[in-house]
């Protein structure tokens with residue numbers, strides 16, 4: 001999440017450089033190449049000139065991409081795709097609009113709760129959600145309920161220590177164990193739904209039991225607003241994040257009881273490969289192209305499509321050019337990503353003939369070995 005936030009603030013960054021502070025002195029000139037994970041300390045004249053050129057080329061490319069802002073994302077064979085943006089704070093909406101995103105596919109509300117001692121009250125939350133809903137002017141805004149815990153603690157000093165925080169009381173588990181906090185957030189989201197097209201997204205569902213408890217809490221929040229004659233969207237849609245392998249395997253059951261699904265590939269990879277996404281010692285094993293991960297994603301997309309429930313991907317894979325064609329070919333029609341990726345992904349959609357991707361996609365999905373999958377993926381993207 002340091003990475004997600006740094007990108008949100010447009011700060012080029014590289015993490016896990018361990019001894020960097022020992023090697024770099026204050027005041028030294030450094031080049032931070034976030035795209036390749038390279039830091040160059042005291043670059044010589046030629047290196048500096050080379051990077052200035054790269055920077056100019058990058059800026060030129062961004063200018064060209066801007067021309068696609070109002071172009072619809074449609075494949076060469078006429079399949080329409082929704083490209084939504086992920087946001088962390090209300091002010092990110094400006095970036096989403098600047099790239100022509102057709103909605104907010106993931107609003108991570110936990111950033112409103114982090115780095116402070118007091119919880120934001122209902123009014124503060126309502127104001128933030130309403131601002132986003134109004135600024136998007138009728139375009140969909142998918143607000144994810146609190147995903148605190150694990151790597152996203154409210155106040156790090158007060159964080160409960162436990163052996164496996166990623167497997168502990170986080171996200172919907174935490175909300176269901178703290179009904180008052182959840183109730184306040186649900187009321188704030190529902191109230192804001194009167195001012196735009198809001199959808200509610202539940203993180204980290206692992207069982208129908210949790211889903212049904214969530215629905216009960218949502219009904220309770222709706223009932224309390226009705227009793228006070230406070231308006232909200234009675235037809236508000238409820239969706240679930242599919243980011244735990246158990247949920248992906250059981251996606252049909254979730255699709256039956258929910259209005260939409262959203263695949264969180266960041267956690268789905270972490271949990272299916274047992275790789276801590278925050279531990280750089282195992283980062284080289286964190287592989288989105290692992291056959292097991294690809295199969296879980298495909299199962300989820302198929303389950304949603306079978307039951308006529310929209311499925312989106314809102315994890316990092318949605319903004320990763322290497323996977324755009326594969327995901328399209330699996331049947332995905334909604335992608336949600338950091339605003340900085342929207343136009344690059346749109347260009348890829350515009351240059352894709354979906355029908356032509358099917359044979360290679362079959363080969364990829366029938367392969368059991370990453371070493372076979374990666375060259376096939378490269379071929380698919382040529």
Ligand code: PEP
Nearest residue numbers: 243264265266267314315
């Ligand atoms: C994910 O897990 O892919 C996701 C989108 O949620 P987060 O990165 O906030 O855990």
Ligand code: MG
Nearest residue numbers: 243264266267
């Ligand atoms: Mg997640």
